Amino acid sequence: MPFFNIVAATNEDTVVATYEPSKVRSDCYQSEAELEKEFIRLLCEQGYTYLPLHTEDELVANLRTCLEELNHYTFSDTEWRQFFGDVIANPNEHIPEKTRKIQEDNVQILHRDDGSTKNITIIDKRNIHNNRLQVINQYVVTREDGARHDNRYDVTILVNGFPLVHVELKRRGVATREAFNQIDRYQRDSFWAGCGLYEYVQIFVISNGTNTKYYSNSTRYNAIKNAKNGKAKKEKTSNSFEFTSYWADANNRVLTDLIDFTRTFFAKHTILNILTRYCIFTSEKMLMVMRPYQITATERILNRIEIANNYKKYGRIEGGGYIWHTTGSGKTLTSFKTARLASQLPYIDKVLFVVDRKDLDYQTMKEYDRFEKGAANSNTSTAILKRQLENDAAHIIITTIQKLATFIKKNPGHEVYQKHVVIIFDECHRSQFGDMHKAIIKNFKKYHLFGFTGTPIFAKNTGAVTDPRYFTTAQTFGDQLHTYTIVDAINDKNVLPFRVDYIKTMEVEADIDDKQVWDIDREKAFMAPKRIALVTKYILEHFDQKTYRGDKSYEFNLLTNVAEVASAKRGAVEEIKQKQRVSGFNSIFCVASVPMAMMYYQEFQKQMAADPTKKLRIATIYSYGANEPETDGLLGEENPEDTSKLDQSSRDFLDEAIRDYNEMFHTNYSTDGDKFQNYYKDVSLRMKNKELDLLIVVNMFLTGFDATTLNTLWVDKNLKLHGLIQAFSRTNRILNSIKTFGNIVCFRNLQKRVDEAISLFGDKNSGGVVLLRKYADYYDGYTDEQGKYHPGYTDMIANLAEKYPLTEPKIEGEQRQKDFIMLFGALLRMRNLLSSFDDFKSYELISERDLQDYLGRYQDLRDEWRNKKRDEAKEDITDDVVFEVELIRQIEINIDYILMLVKKYHDTHCNDKEVLITIRKAIDASPELRSKKQLIETFIAGVNDVDDVVTEWNTYVSEQREKELTQIIQDEKLKEPETRKYLANAFRDGEIKTVGTDIDKLMPPVSRFGGGGRTQKKQTVVDKLKGFFDKFFGIGGGSMSEENL
Secondary structure (H helix, E strand, O other): OOOOOOOOOOOOOOOOOOOOOHHHHOOOOHHHHHHHHHHHHHHOOOOEEEEOOHHHHHHHHHHHHHHHHHHHHOOOOHHHHHHHHHHHHOOOOHHHHHHHHHHHEEEEEEEOOOOEEEEEEEOOOOOOHHOEEEEEEEEEEEEEHOOOOEEEEEEEEOOOEEEEEEEEOOOOOOOOOOHHHHHHHHHHHHHOOOOOOOOOOEEEEEEOOOEEEEOOOOOOOHHHHHHHOOOOOOOOOOOHHHHHHHOOOOOOEEEOOHHHHHHHHHOHHHHHHHHHEEEEEEEOOOOOEOOOHHHHHHHHHHHHHHHHHOOOOOOOOHEEEEEEEEEOOHHHHHHHHHHHHHHHOOOOOOEEEEEEEEHHHHHHHHHHHHHHOOOEEOOOHHHHHHHHHHHHOOOOEEEHHHHHHHHHHHHOOHHEEEEEEEEEEEEEOOHHHHHHHHHHHHHEEEEEEEEEEEEOOOOHOOOOOOHHHHHHHHHHHOOEEEEEOOHHHHHHHOOOEEEEEOOOOOOOOOOOOOHHOHHHHHHHHOHHHHHEEEEEEHHHHHHHHHHOOOOOOOEEEEEEEEEEHHOOOOOOOOEEEEEEEEEOOOOEEEEOOOHHHHHHHHHHHHHHOOOOOHOOOOEEEEEOOOOOOOOOOOOOOOOOOOOOOOOHHHHHHHHHHHHHHHHHHOOOOOOOOHHHHHHHHHHHHHHOOOOOOEEEOOOOOOOOOOOOOEEEEEEEOOOOOHHHHHHHHHHHOOOOOOOEEEEEEEEEHHHHHHHHHHHHHHHOHHHHEEEOOOHHHHHHHHEEEOOOOOOOOHHHHHHHHHHHHOOOOOOHHHHHHHHHHHHHHHHHHHHHHHOHHHOOOOOOOEEEHHHHHHHHHHHHHHHHHHHHEEEEEEEEOOHHHOHHHHHHHOOOOOHHHHHHHHHHHHHOOOOEEEEEEEHHHHHHHHOOOHHHHHHHHHHHOOOOOOOOOOHHHHHHHHHHHHHHHHHHHHHHHHOOHHHHHHHHHHHHHHOOOOOOHHHOOOOOOOHHHHOHHHHHHHHHHHHHHHHHHHHHHOOOOOOOOOOOO
């Protein structure tokens, strides 16, 4: 029951509470022109003014008129020329500077003719309805304006004459991705042309009538600059499109139809609020537009503060509330905006943002600093927190529960308790929260208490809470102000679904229910050495399949100075990142207790020593009492700052494991105080950097830890309810087109618990959305709950063979080529998804050779479209086609196929030139094989009359590899054993490490080339070793062990 019964409210919500979709659908409008006409008609109905304006001169004249109206001032011609040339269209300013003017510096100074100055408002943020909204269409930019091509834009929304929202429409049936690509092309070709007014665009909207999305102009300034300079653009992948957003109502009902989208998103108060209040221009010069659920949550909190203040209900539960937004949906951004706007309310003195652990304090501060440098104050001690609470200029303060509790204990009767404060708790389901809550309500007098959580505490999952007043989140915080569940997030594609495998490890293993959790004998059975060995063996055997290690690679920004960042005081050391190609993902293994973690760590070391080909980079971390009973599946608390509660043997074991870690990464950590805290930070950073393959934990890292490279959670622990959802959610962050789901591998039968958790935190019928569907659905196709048929792998293969048979010499016609690219791209994505199912092996329905042929065609088309791009005379439509570049790389390059052809060539006594053409095609079918082309062609040219081509190839590769490696070692004066060991590890892991200290070990002493050139020298060595690795990785030539290198 809500605490307030509002009869009438004057505040217009930015996001409409509930929206009933229009009976008229946009698919009544067949052509793009009809759709555009209807869209403009709707905008005019909503109070926009249509202008028949198509050229830059008209656009500039209108801008002058609008600014004069807004500022009640008439420019003289000289004043306008000066203001326009210096402030609005300064040739030295581009997207970042123009975005800053709209978002932050919306009042600019005019130097008048008489020598005085006047403030000119560009956009009115105080009273948004003073701003004028106009709509134009078919605006033309030509080569005469300096553009690379003549372009005609669809629809643009002008705010006070500035083009701030641009809409690109496609006819029904054309993918919205094509509109996205078209905008990319405009950004490259013409938005900067002429006076560059289109660089003021803040938001793009793309639609084909039935599907509509929006996204921010994320200041792709470099891409545009490169285009101006005629530099080729980096090959596009489908990743950037992954981050476009749907609009929705406050109940998270997605509004995709253009008519519904226009009536809500383009309502005057909504679009103006979004532009003036709900965009964030970060310190990295990135523009972020908040999503509808984030805006709703922010406004509900602000409304609650305002109403509670009017009714004098602060200092009570009625003055607050909680937001349930699922893990991974961007709670930090929402909380930042909420804190920022709340701190600007005239009657609020301070906003406290309270996190529950030191590392989150650090992470949140980093995020807040990214959103806006210096907006918030953090503190390393209670003394600093006290100073900030006493400083009137410190409006937003980030602190931990522990520090706030210490402050309250040490400072009874402090003056801050009389101040009007907003206190926001992140992840407010924590167990230590009860005491803190009591301390706040006892001491603070005028407070509003709000909580953000991904997994609220309901009566069903209260766990060990003993005080009946604080059983549930609602009892602690009050009304649930907004909800965005895991089902909403997966439907909106903001997080990934899960795929859960249940692996049976004991004969009598029924579903785990509550009674059995307390069965100590049963826990002993789970810890039987034989079972531990079996589970370890399973993980080592399936690690590559689950994490795609050595199989799938992608580019990622890696932190190069992990140890320095981990050991420094917050923010003292700048993070240095470098783009690098990495192979596969990494994983966490959560186990039931500290003794179990110790057993697993030992077993992994033992099995890896017995079979070095299975070697993984493994670490473990824990910090709480060894025999603490598991509290009904909820995650216990572990302190990352303190190991004092560990018994001696557990602590000694952890010290041993940390010594292994130190040896692996050349660090110097232990279980003592600061060194353990720094170890915790170092582990966290290396997990995010994908430097660790598997981390064994008890409870740590299962809540609040975000690493996009993590895709697998191995579970040997009785997870339940919100602990289960929190732990699973470590794996489902969106990264790229290869990572399509989070992998969960359970070594206990947790199926009932998974279903229970999903029905509690999602929706009773949401299993199909949250969990990946069965293998057969993807393989054979399925009809979803809405009656829509999703074609399966078999459908795609049949379609491919029927429409694009390999007997056809070439795919003719642009439309057929585009259709082929879409079909083959979908097939690659489906193979990517199916490849993690054991059942898929040997049921691929297409031979290796045919797949190579299709890939060859795919690559040929890519090159053909790329050449079209270079032909300046033609209208550039290359970007309408999205090639799955990340996924082409994933098709396993099998050198055996090439050798089979070489054998065929050899058997015809080297006369069959057709075979040579086929070999060339096979090499060209793969980006990866092109680096090995010279090696293969030299071998073919010198192939001798021998019985076994494969043996000869292996001998040839082995000799060439040895020759080239010896040459590199001599030329660069490298340390030979270290270099060979370094490369042996690279060939084992499927990737070459260019960050970290490993590379330093093989470098010659500094004195040989003086201190100054060391970085340059190191880069030369890295480049040569990378070239060597690319050439010889994955092509035979015997094992890549240190002895053979």
